[in-house]
Amino acid sequence: MNSFNINNLIRPNVKAMKAYSSARDEFQEINDNFVFLDANENPFNNGLNRYPDPLQRNVKSILSKIKNFPANQILLGNGSDEVLDLIFRAFCEPNQDNVIAISPSYGMYGVLANLNAIEYRKSLLNEEDFQPNIKDVFSKVDDKTKMIFLCSPNNPTGEIIKRESILEIVNRFNGLVIIDEAYVDFARETSWIEETKNYPNVIVTQTLSKAVGLAGIRLGILYASQEIVDVLNKIKPPYNINQLTQLKAIEILSDYDKVVAVTNTIIQQKEVLENALTEISFVEKIYPSDANFILIKVDNANERYNQLVEKGIVIRNRNNDDLCQNCLRITVGTELENQKLIQTLKII
Numbered sequence: 001m002n003s004f005n006i007n008n009l010i011r012p013n014v015k016a017m018k019a020y021s022s023a024r025d026e027f028q029e030i031n032d033n034f035v036f037l038d039a040n041e042n043p044f045n046n047g048l049n050r051y052p053d054p055l056q057r058n059v060k061s062i063l064s065k066i067k068n069f070p071a072n073q074i075l076l077g078n079g080s081d082e083v084l085d086l087i088f089r090a091f092c093e094p095n096q097d098n099v100i101a102i103s104p105s106y107g108m109y110g111v112l113a114n115l116n117a118i119e120y121r122k123s124l125l126n127e128e129d130f131q132p133n134i135k136d137v138f139s140k141v142d143d144k145t146k147m148i149f150l151c152s153p154n155n156p157t158g159e160i161i162k163r164e165s166i167l168e169i170v171n172r173f174n175g176l177v178i179i180d181e182a183y184v185d186f187a188r189e190t191s192w193i194e195e196t197k198n199y200p201n202v203i204v205t206q207t208l209s210k211a212v213g214l215a216g217i218r219l220g221i222l223y224a225s226q227e228i229v230d231v232l233n234k235i236k237p238p239y240n241i242n243q244l245t246q247l248k249a250i251e252i253l254s255d256y257d258k259v260v261a262v263t264n265t266i267i268q269q270k271e272v273l274e275n276a277l278t279e280i281s282f283v284e285k286i287y288p289s290d291a292n293f294i295l296i297k298v299d300n301a302n303e304r305y306n307q308l309v310e311k312g313i314v315i316r317n318r319n320n321d322d323l324c325q326n327c328l329r330i331t332v333g334t335e336l337e338n339q340k341l342i343q344t345l346k347i348i
């Protein structure tokens with residue numbers, strides 16, 4: 001059993017600081033009867049002359065209904081990138097603490113660790129099934145280990161991290177476990193959001209960049225305990241989600257059936273693509289995918305990658321990632337794009 005206490009993890013300077021008090025914190029609703037002369041805004045209405053809601057209540061209210069999760073335990077960021085950076089800044093002391101992440105995985109964890117002067121310890125996945133090597137993970141934990149990053153479904157492998165593995169890590173580790181669910185909408189397994197109630201050391205992150213189709217507006221989402229969300233709200237830039245982003249998110253999330261329909265189309269197209277790839281002679285392995293991309297092993301990744309670029313098709317060469325020698329990562333496109341890819345693979 002772990003003895004988790006969030007107060008032992010928060011950086012002393014973060015504990016001690018006071019949040020910036022913004023004008024829009026005090027008078028949240030733009031009430032037509034009020035005269036707002038408090039924030040040095042331009043008074044002439046053009047739809048965007050006022051500062052946005054710092055707590056994005058309308059966006060969170062829709063997310064709360066879709067995800068069946070309390071709105072005040074949601075934090076929004078300028079992409080997952082900002083959300084992850086806030087976690088580092090709240091809990092990891094520069095030049096002192098360390099974090100652990102599975103490898104291969106999403107490159108931003110390491111970038112953010114470097115940026116925040118936090119030691120980054122990689123734990124290789126098992127080669128056979130791309131699942132965490134629990135023994136290895138815990139061999140890297142010491143009393144300065146603040147967080148463990150798990151990405152599920154994992155990028156670039158595409159596979160979901162098994163529930164038992166995540167549970168074991170969550171149960172045994174005294175720090176925070178960050179579960180990055182950027183691709184969860186494409187997966188057969190359910191989200192860990194619900195479990196943040198039972199496991200106060202779990203933080204789940206999601207994004208509108210993938211299944212929801214809004215990479216351009218930059219909106220990352222974090223679900224966690226009230227205590228964790230309170231700390232992050234205290235340190236985040238007051239107006240980190242701009243008004244245009246909030247409005248677009250509300251518009252698209254309001255028709256969530258449509259989002260689900262598009263997600264299902266992508267999942268179907270992934271199956272079509274997987275089948276077609278089995279017929280390409282130089283494809284040696286197609287890894288199972290719970291995401292909107294497929295990792296394949298080929299005879300020579302660098303050569304095949306360049307051949308595709310010459311034909312105007314850009315995929316991702318993962319040859320230099322751990323355990324990914326000669327691997328290429330292919331995002332599932334539209335039916336037409338996928339057909340074009342397959343036709344090209346057949347002739348190169």
Ligand SMILES: *Cc1c(COP(=O)(O)O)cnc(C)c1O
Pocket residue numbers: 078079080081082106151155180182206207208209210215218219220
């Ligand atoms: C694409 C992706 C994200 C999304 O990042 P945003 O900053 O929200 O666009 C997060 N995590 C992983 C693993 C991803 O692949």
